[in-house]
Amino acid sequence: MSADAEAREETCPDCQAGPDNMDVRTFSIGKDPDTGRTTTTVTWHLEDCPSYTVQQILLEDGVRRAEExxxxxxxxxxxxxxxxxxxxxxxxxxxxxxxxxxxxxxxxxxxxxxxxxxxxxxxxxxxxxxxxxxxxxxxx
Structure with a gap:
């Protein structure tokens, strides 16, 4: 990881999954609004997590729209x-x-x-x- 990037980990607020009790982990990249530094965030989810389900639906919809x-x-x-x-x-x-x-x-x-x-x-x-x-x- 470069000096301008920072890694973060978070527990899903919906399913409370963490590194020891997770089915899925997702990665996101963003910019810290305070420092302007690039961040990567790992979030853990259970398979039936509502947040994870919404992410998958939005991802599949985005892929469909891009293909169209x-x-x-x-x-x-x-x-x-x-x-x-x-x-x-x-x-x-x-x-x-x-x-x-x-x-x-x-x-x-x-x-x-x-x-x-x-x-x-x-x-x-x-x-x-x-x-x-x-x-x-x-x-x-």
Missing amino acids: RTEWTRQEFPAAQERLLDLVMRGEFDATAKPFVAALVELVEAQGEDLGRFVTPDRWVEILNKHFPPDEEPTA
């Missing part, structure tokens, strides 16, 4: 990308907008290559530097 959103994205992203490219091909924008449009198109293409991940910041920098090159270093 992923499927929606896989269906909708290509259509949105196509609409963007159609507008670009019409060229209905002024010269000032051209590098912005080109960068946007390239970023959308980079994301479209793999919808299961995010375009990394270093790839953003590469694309933006290509369309908006950094100023030359001044020579003295």
Whole structure:
């Protein structure tokens, strides 16, 4: 554990399970509001604990919603990308907008290559530097 992290253990207030009489243990990560330090908390539960049951229901619901959103994205992203490219091909924008449009198109293409991940910041920098090159270093 790093110097900025702190481990905590807690007994469940609902089922009173602890390390010696538990069926399940859960881990959570958070930030201490007073110190700002990252904390990990281990909580013990009995199998029929109401708090543990609620946690499981919320976890399963979150997974279901994430899967639905992923499927929606896989269906909708290509259509949105196509609409963007159609507008670009019409060229209905002024010269000032051209590098912005080109960068946007390239970023959308980079994301479209793999919808299961995010375009990394270093790839953003590469694309933006290509369309908006950094100023030359001044020579003295």
